[in-house]
Amino acid sequence: DIQMTQSPSTLSASVGDRVTITCRASQSISSWLAWYQQKPGKAPKLLIYKASSLESGVPSRFSGSGSGTEFTLTISSLQPDDFATYYCQQYNSYLFTFGPGTTVDIK
């Protein structure tokens, strides 16, 4: 099975900050990685797919990069609506796995 890790687990930041979250896979997944945002009591929302493709309607301050085993999600200028938990998910094989999540909270 492919294991996913994320760092940090929690991140405290202020509005306007540049934020970077890292996701690592236990083996190469090429670019088969997605990022989701989840707010309390809500379903996850797709932000990024294929490591760096921005889902339609998602603000351009979100970007993704990486390939192989290391990936990053960057928020260029954190907005009040961005305080949430972020999950990466690999879809390299017929066995999806999610990362444990990174919570972005207010500093």
Next chain:
Amino acid sequence: QVQLQESGPGLVKPSETLSLTCTVSGGSISSSSYYWGWIRQPPGKGLEWIGTIYYTGNTYYNPSLKSRVTISIDTSKNQFSLKVSSVTVADTAVYYCARHSSSFTYLDYWGQGTLVTVSS
């Protein structure tokens, strides 16, 4: 706009079978482009993929749950369903149904989720 809605009992007794249905609107579940999945999230914890089904009935399960999980599809009703047998308190979670975009890939549309509590 595709919409998904989970339905089913919110309370299940230990050792019994959890049953949920996902109704899809705004699109056909028989489309050859999409797969349909179930994901769960225990309270305060992360996301776990349970399994996925294609309109042909082909299924893919998380090995950690495979022995207790059955996913089925009813194309006439535009619905797919989840059954988890022999549940324990560890199966208490919010259960989501979702659509895989363009074949067996990421999840682009999600239901709102439904909390299922396992308790006597």
